Amino acid sequence: MIAHTFIEDAPETGPAVSALKTGKPIETDAAGPWRLMWTKFVRNKVAVVAGIIILMLYMIGLFAEFLAPTLPDTSRPQFTNAPPQEIRLFADQPDGSREFLLHVTGYTMTVDQASLRRSYVIDDNQVVPIGFFVQGAPYKLWGVFPSDTHLIGPLNPSDTMYLLGTDKLGRDLLSRLIHGTRISMSIGLIGVTISLILGVVLGSISGFYGGWIDLVIQRVIEVISSMPTIPLWLGLAAAIPLTWSPLTVYFVITLIVSLFGWTGLAREVRGRFFALRSEDFVTAARLDGSSERRLIFRHILPSLTSHILAVVTLALPTMIVAETALSFLGIGLKAPVVSWGVLLQDAQNVRTIANASWLLIWPSAAVVLTVLAYNFLGDGLRDAADPYES
Amino acid sequence: MQMQAVTTERQSDGAEGDVVLKVENLSLDFRLRTQILHAVRDVSFELQRGKTLCLVGESGSGKSVTARALLHILDKNGAITSGRILLAGKSGDIDIATLTEHSPELLKIRGGRIGLIFQEPMSSLSPVHTIGSQIVEALRLHRRMDKKQARAETIELLRQVEIPNPDKMIDRYTFEFSGGMRQRAMIAMALAADPEILIADEPTTALDVTTQAEILDLIKRLQVSRGMAMLLITHDMGIVAEVADAVAVMRYGRIVEAGSADAIFHDARHPYTQRLLNSTVKLERNQRSDGRADPVLLAHQPVLSVRHLSKLYGASTSWFGGNAHAIKAVDDVSFDLYPGENLGIVGESGSGKTTLGRLILRTVEPTSGQVSYFGRGEPVDVTGLSKRQLKAFHRDVRLVFQDPFASLNPRMTVKEIVGDPLVVSGTMKGAALERRVAELLDLVGLDAMAMERYPHAFSGGQRQRIGIARALALDPKIIIADEATAALDVSIRAQILDLLLEIQQRLDLSFVFISHDISVVRYFCDRVAVMHRGKLVEMGTAEQICTDPQQPYTKSLISAVPNPDPRNKRMMHRTRFTA
Numbered sequence: 014m015i016a017h018t019f020i021e022d023a024p025e026t027g028p029a030v031s032a033l034k035t036g037k038p039i040e041t042d043a044a045g046p047w048r049l050m051w052t053k054f055v056r057n058k059v060a061v062v063a064g065i066i067i068l069m070l071y072m073i074g075l076f077a078e079f080l081a082p083t084l085p086d087t088s089r090p091q092f093t094n095a096p097p098q099e100i101r102l103f104a105d106q107p108d109g110s111r112e113f114l115l116h117v118t119g120y121t122m123t124v125d126q127a128s129l130r131r132s133y134v135i136d137d138n139q140v141v142p143i144g145f146f147v148q149g150a151p152y153k154l155w156g157v158f159p160s161d162t163h164l165i166g167p168l169n170p171s172d173t174m175y176l177l178g179t180d181k182l183g184r185d186l187l188s189r190l191i192h193g194t195r196i197s198m199s200i201g202l203i204g205v206t207i208s209l210i211l212g213v214v215l216g217s218i219s220g221f222y223g224g225w226i227d228l229v230i231q232r233v234i235e236v237i238s239s240m241p242t243i244p245l246w247l248g249l250a251a252a253i254p255l256t257w258s259p260l261t262v263y264f265v266i267t268l269i270v271s272l273f274g275w276t277g278l279a280r281e282v283r284g285r286f287f288a289l290r291s292e293d294f295v296t297a298a299r300l301d302g303s304s305e306r307r308l309i310f311r312h313i314l315p316s317l318t319s320h321i322l323a324v325v326t327l328a329l330p331t332m333i334v335a336e337t338a339l340s341f342l343g344i345g346l347k348a349p350v351v352s353w354g355v356l357l358q359d360a361q362n363v364r365t366i367a368n369a370s371w372l373l374i375w376p377s378a379a380v381v382l383t384v385l386a387y388n389f390l391g392d393g394l395r396d397a398a399d400p401y402e403s
Numbered sequence: 404m405q406m407q408a409v410t411t412e413r414q415s416d417g418a419e420g421d422v423v424l425k426v427e428n429l430s431l432d433f434r435l436r437t438q439i440l441h442a443v444r445d446v447s448f449e450l451q452r453g454k455t456l457c458l459v460g461e462s463g464s465g466k467s468v469t470a471r472a473l474l475h476i477l478d479k480n481g482a483i484t485s486g487r488i489l490l491a492g493k494s495g496d497i498d499i500a501t502l503t504e505h506s507p508e509l510l511k512i513r514g515g516r517i518g519l520i521f522q523e524p525m526s527s528l529s530p531v532h533t534i535g536s537q538i539v540e541a542l543r544l545h546r547r548m549d550k551k552q553a554r555a556e557t558i559e560l561l562r563q564v565e566i567p568n569p570d571k572m573i574d575r576y577t578f579e580f581s582g583g584m585r586q587r588a589m590i591a592m593a594l595a596a597d598p599e600i601l602i603a604d605e606p607t608t609a610l611d612v613t614t615q616a617e618i619l620d621l622i623k624r625l626q627v628s629r630g631m632a633m634l635l636i637t638h639d640m641g642i643v644a645e646v647a648d649a650v651a652v653m654r655y656g657r658i659v660e661a662g663s664a665d666a667i668f669h670d671a672r673h674p675y676t677q678r679l680l681n682s683t684v685k686l687e688r689n690q691r692s693d694g695r696a697d698p699v700l701l702a703h704q705p706v707l708s709v710r711h712l713s714k715l716y717g718a719s720t721s722w723f724g725g726n727a728h729a730i731k732a733v734d735d736v737s738f739d740l741y742p743g744e745n746l747g748i749v750g751e752s753g754s755g756k757t758t759l760g761r762l763i764l765r766t767v768e769p770t771s772g773q774v775s776y777f778g779r780g781e782p783v784d785v786t787g788l789s790k791r792q793l794k795a796f797h798r799d800v801r802l803v804f805q806d807p808f809a810s811l812n813p814r815m816t817v818k819e820i821v822g823d824p825l826v827v828s829g830t831m832k833g834a835a836l837e838r839r840v841a842e843l844l845d846l847v848g849l850d851a852m853a854m855e856r857y858p859h860a861f862s863g864g865q866r867q868r869i870g871i872a873r874a875l876a877l878d879p880k881i882i883i884a885d886e887a888t889a890a891l892d893v894s895i896r897a898q899i900l901d902l903l904l905e906i907q908q909r910l911d912l913s914f915v916f917i918s919h920d921i922s923v924v925r926y927f928c929d930r931v932a933v934m935h936r937g938k939l940v941e942m943g944t945a946e947q948i949c950t951d952p953q954q955p956y957t958k959s960l961i962s963a964v965p966n967p968d969p970r971n972k973r974m975m976h977r978t979r980f981t982a
Contacts, residue, residue, distance in 0.1 A: 016662065017660075017661070017662030017663065017666040017667075017670070017672075018660070018661050018662065019659060019660035019661070019662075019672045019673040019676070020657065020658075020659045020660070020673060025654070025655050025657075027655065028440060028441075028442075028463060028655045028656065029440070029441040029444060029655060029656055030435075030438045030439060030440050030441065031438060031439050031441070032437065032438045032439075044857070045814075045816075045857065046813065046814045046857070049859075292809055293804045293805075293806055293809040293810035294809065294810050294811055294812040294813075296766060296802075296804075296810075297802070297804065297810050297811075297870075297873065298812070298823065299766070300764065300766070300797050300801065300802055301797075301823050301824040301827050301873070302794045302797055302798065302824060302827045302828055303823070303827050304827075307827065312812055315814045316812070316813075316814055
């Protein structure tokens with residue numbers, strides 16, 4: 014048999030660990046769920062970068078008038094489909110020396126006599142000095158504060174600066190893109206808010222009460238999600254009277270998109286409710302005498318908020334894509350409202366793509382960047398959503 | 404750190420050739436995000452042919468990781484940092500620690516020379532293959548049999564593990580087997596390649612006590628008849644006493660004491676071993692019978708009275724009126740609970756004991772029967788209460804949950820959790836609420852500082868204390884404790900039970916204590932009711948049920964409980980019950 018042996022020293026009080034990182038460990042004992050979520054989220058670098066991008070896009074949308082070099086609908090017929098201009102730092106002075114001067118170069122225009130098509134060539138000799146916080150076209154920030162300061166623009170207001178080129182009416186694509194950001198980013202936000210309210214309310218009711226209420230709501234969800242969305246949107250959008258103002262159309266389109274977007278959210282919330290309803294801590298709260306309202310709002314929904322946040326973040330890009338698709342097809346938003354979808358309408362034919370590829374590249378890049386950023390952010394949020402797992 | 408040998412102990416008497424596996428100074432590290440966990444430190448032991456070594460310790464002691472290291476089954480972030488694992492072979496020893504993950508030698512050893520039985524038979528057997536095909540696969544891999552031979556051998560193996568009708572059961576699926584049968588099949592699989600070493604990782608923890616006795620019995624017999632060496636990992640000192648030849652006690656990654664079973668149980672030297680034994684042996688005695696008057700005799704009237712309570716599942720809602728498949732979860736149960744009394748309800752899984760607790764609280768509606776409550780002077784018919792009246796009843800009769808992790812809302816601070824019943828009932832708020840919560844925390848032995856913290860900052864035992872504080876918040880008369888100590892380690896289990904007893908003395912409570920663990924019930928309760936298949940089969944004082952049971956089922960149940968004394972093994976000559 015084996016010998017009887019034992020360790021002499023005093024019993025230990027905890028597992029043996031040695032620290033990998035120096036520095037103070039994060040104090041989690043008194044940390045609330047949001048603090049824990051945040052520490053977990055910050056660890057996911059991709060999601061953080063995506064979050065910053067999203068934040069920047071909203072800032073761009075918020076200060077569109079100030080950030081855009083000109084107004085979105087100022088057209089200059091002499092510069093149609095003009096290519097992008099580059100920002101240069103040094104310019105040749107008349108005395109032959111090179112000095113620092115922020116500028117863009119102008120165009121020389123040639124007209125092909127046979128086809129009467131204009132073509133622009135960047136002319137290095139034409140120097141258009143540009144600067145920050147310049148006086149430009151007057152505007153009203155958020156429709157309230159009158160101003161004429163732009164972040165960047167030509168020093169002489171009559172000069173032109175087209176950093177991303179122009180469209181077929183000679184309007185600055187950069188300015189239009191910046192103004193489009195406001196519409197496209199906000200349509201997702203408003204649409205999701207409506208979806209969120211519908212989804213959370215109906216999902217909660219369905220999941221908490223179960224039984225025939227659940228049965229009815231689930232069948233309604235199934236009917237709605239079985240409808241083919243594009244033809245339905247087409248039909249509804251076609252029914253919008255042409256006489257309505259662009260703003261009204263904007264809200265109606267948001268409503269249409271969100272009326273079909275809430276079903277997924279409702280299902281998610283219902284599933285979570287089902288799982289949480291039978292959790293011990295909910296039973297405990299019930300036995301504590303909590304009313305149904307208190308059960309839902311004090312115990313179940315707080316456990317859901319982080320999940321809902323993640324689902325919403327993943328639902329936003331679908332809204333944005335839906336708006337873009339509708340506008341691209343010409344049944345969503347219409348000029349003079351500018352959105353990414355409206356901008357893409359200009360890039361519907363091969364000739365534009367061949368001659369003015371920037372009209373396709375930049376609006377689509379904006380859509381792709383936004384959708385990707387939202388997805389990465391949503392994934393990160395979903396992973397961080399339950400800080401108590403494992 | 405120094406290992407001390409007890410000089411009086413006789414030195415190894417086995418021949419050198421008997422050692423099949425020798426672990427020398429094994430150390431294992433796990434890389435966590437901010438720190439390295441030294442999960443196993445300097446562990447040495449040897450396994451001998453035909454002998455059983457029990458590795459015993461509480462959760463987190465590193466016992467399972469040690470066993471898994473023998474087969475190189477480690478999580479990605481874990482690695483063997485030093486030490487040797489020597490497996491005796493014909494041509495010298497093989498050091499398993501140096502083998503690479505996919506080396507053919509290692510694959511040959513896994514399942515071939517070392518068999519492994521896991522805790523959870525449901526998740527370690529594939530649900531989409533028949534039991535037979537899984538064993539046949541092992542046979543064909545390790546013993547190169549053809550299909551026909553393998554099938555015949557599989558039937559033979561199933562017969563050896565005492566599965567009835569092995570020639571038919573071979574074609575059944577996992578879900579058609581009961582828990583005990585699955586564990587038998589798992590054993591058959593581990594034995595398929597005729598291994599020299601059997602590692603059993605908590606093989607009976609998920610099983611009922613009578614099934615546990617049968618499985619341990621089977622493993623022990625197979626091991627002796629085949630001359631295998633066995634490494635049994637468990638947290639239960641009772642099991643250790645019943646089956647071990649040698650014992651190694653682990654704590655925080657180190658073997659704090661090792662020796663023969665007799666030496667460990669009767670001559671423990673390390674304070675931790677002594678504490679572990681004390682908390683196990685302590686539960687062997689009844690805490691209530693000494694020096695107290697019988698509450699049943701003292702009281703004139705019970706505080707809670709249950710009459711003919713039944714719950715049928717799958718009977719009432721059927722449109723086609725079929726009652727044939729109804730399951731009687733609780734079948735005609737009647738009992739009385741007296742003021743200041745602790746009534747234990749024991750039974751195996753599926754006996755209806757938890758449902759009975761829920762029926763009393765009406766979180767599950769009874770099919771028939773009556774529950775009467777006398778706590779407020781007037782008798783109250785609980786079964787007839789409206790939702791609103793039920794709330795008042797729930798203030799007097801509280802529930803303590805089994806799982807200390809699931810029963811506390813992770814998004815609320817301890818103050819909010821414990822104070823929730825007070826806030827809901829509108830009795831207190833502000834500073835008065837804070838004072839009361841501090842008082843309650845003090846009552847359950849927690850510091851008032853705990854108030855602002857969230858449940859994740861606490862250990863299992865501390866969380867259970869928080870749960871108890873919540874149950875006490877409204878000055879209840881009765882507490883229904885549903886497996887309140889089942890999820891806790893042995894040493895903490897005794898602490899919680901003592902806490903409940905102490906609170907009971909101070910607050911004049913009655914307990915309905917639902918448990919599958921007979922030793923806990925014997926320690927805690929005045930009277931015990933034994934449930935079997937929904938029926939209450941026997942009821943008596945704790946002493947009488949545990950020492951002199953009358954009904955055949957109770958006899959088999961009591962005799963299946965392992966006795967933590969290797970000189971007096973109880974399980975091996977137990978009474979069996981067939982019904």
